[in-house]
Amino acid sequence: MPYNPPDARRLTQALRAEQLGLYGFADDPDATPxxxxxxxxxxxxxxxxxxxxxxxxxxxLLDEHTAEIKHMYVSGVARAHGIGRYLLEQHAASRTRP
Structure with a gap:
């Protein structure tokens, strides 16, 4: 899925708002190419x-041995249901497919 659809922007901005509230700073997800x-x-x-x-x-992927997880977020009402783990598993599965 592309990074630019409205749903991606809403979720990543919700992540940013939460980080700003918790830590007082956060990366702007709109700055991510x-x-x-x-x-x-x-x-x-x-x-x-x-x-x-x-x-x-x-x-x-940063190189053949290193990957970076970016903008991982699950909305408050959906937490504790394994959604974050599912997303990570899907990422891993995509790397093992031919």
Missing amino acids: EADFDPPIGLFLIAHAGDKPVGCGGVR
Whole structure:
């Protein structure tokens, strides 16, 4: 999924707002280049509960042995249901597919 759809922007801005509230600072997700998540070097996923987007996360490869997780977020009402783990598993599965 591309990084730029409205659902991705809403979720990443919710993550930023939460980080600002907790820590007083946060990266601006709009400053992340969309190409960072273009396959084959990256991937950005959105998790849905029914038709409602409730979580997101991206991975980008830094080199052949190192990946960076970016903008991993699950909305408050959807937490504690394994959505974050599911997103990470999907990222990992995408790297093992031919």
